Amino acid sequence: AQSVTQLDSQVPVFEEAPVELRCNYSSSVSVYLFWYVQYPNQGLQLLLKYLSGSTLVKGINGFEAEFNKSQTSFHLRKPSVHISDTAEYFCAVSDSSYKLIFGSGTRLLVRP
Amino acid sequence: KAGVTQTPRYLIKTRGQQVTLSCSPISGHRSVSWYQQTPGQGLQFLFEYFSETQRNKGNFPGRFSGRQFSNSRSEMNVSTLELGDSALYLCASSSSRRASEKLFFGSGTQLSVL
Numbered sequence: 501a502q503s504v505t506q507l508d509s510q511v512p513v514f515e516e517a518p519v520e521l522r523c524n525y526s527s528s529v530s531v532y533l534f535w536y537v538q539y540p541n542q543g544l545q546l547l548l549k550y551l552s553g554s555t556l557v558k559g560i561n562g563f564e565a566e567f568n569k570s571q572t573s574f575h576l577r578k579p580s581v582h583i584s585d586t587a588e589y590f591c592a593v594s595d596s597s598y599k600l601i602f603g604s605g606t607r608l609l610v611r612p
Numbered sequence: 613k614a615g616v617t618q619t620p621r622y623l624i625k626t627r628g629q630q631v632t633l634s635c636s637p638i639s640g641h642r643s644v645s646w647y648q649q650t651p652g653q654g655l656q657f658l659f660e661y662f663s664e665t666q667r668n669k670g671n672f673p674g675r676f677s678g679r680q681f682s683n684s685r686s687e688m689n690v691s692t693l694e695l696g697d698s699a700l701y702l703c704a705s706s707s708s709r710r711a712s713e714k715l716f717f718g719s720g721t722q723l724s725v726l
Contacts, residue, residue, distance in 0.1 A: 532711055532712045536717075541719070542719050543616070543702055543704075543717030543718050543719045543720055544702070544704075544715075544717040545717070546714045546715070549712070549714065551712045590655065594711045594712075595711055596711055597668060597711075598660060598667070598668055598709055598710075598711050599645070599657040599660060599668050599670070600645075600647075600655075600657065600715065601657070602647075602654055602655035602656075603654070604654045605654060605655075
C-alpha cells in the first residue's frame with residue numbers, strides 16, 4: 501500500500517529566508533507526486549506535480565520540488581518565503597487507482 | 613469559469629441524524645471526488661464518481677454514501693451521525709480520470725456533530 505510521510509508537522513521560518521518541506525513516499529509501483537497548499541478556510545490548491553522526465557519541477561508562487569527516486573523523496577523548496585506563504589502544505593501520491601493519498605501536512609509559519 | 617462550489621459551508625447536527633452535502637464541479641468536469649479532513653486523521657479519500665458511477669471507494673463505513681447526477685453535480689450523505697464524523701468535507705473535480713490529473717478543490721463543508 502502506498503503511504504506518504506511528511507516529516508515536519510510545523511516549520512517556522514523568517515520572511516525572506518529559504519525553506520524546505522520534506523516528503524517521503526512509499527510505493528512499489530510508478531506514482532505521480534503532487535504538492536498542494538491549503539490557505540486558512542479554503543480548499544486545496546495545486547502547487548506543482550511530478551509525472552515523469554526532469555526531476556526538478558517548478559510550480560506556482562516560486563516553489564519547486566525535486567523528485568529523488570533512490571531516496572523516495574519529493575521535497576518542496578522556496579529560496580525566499582513571504583508572509584503570504586503561511587499555509588498548510590500537503591504532499592500526495594496517486595497511481596492507477598486514481599485516488600490521492602495525502603501526507604499529514606506541514607504547517608509553514610512565516611514570521612516577519 | 614466558476615470554481616468548485618460546496619454547500620452548505622457550515623453544518624451543525626446532533627448524533628443519530630443524517631446529513632447531505634452538495635458539490636457542483638467546474639463546468640465540463642465529469643469526475644468528482646470527496647475527501648474527509650480531520651486534525652487527527654488528515655485528508656482521507658471517501659469516494660470518486662465519474663459519469664454518474666462510483667468508480668472508487670475509500671475505507672469508510674457504509675453510513676457514508678454518495679451519488680452523482682447527469683449534470684455531474686454530486687451529493688454525499690452520512691447517516692446515523694457519530695461525533696467522530698465532525699470534519700471538513702472537501703469535494704474535488706477534474707476533467708478526466710487520469711491519475712496525473714490536477715484536482716480542483718472546493719472550500720469544503722465544515723460539519724460539526726454534537
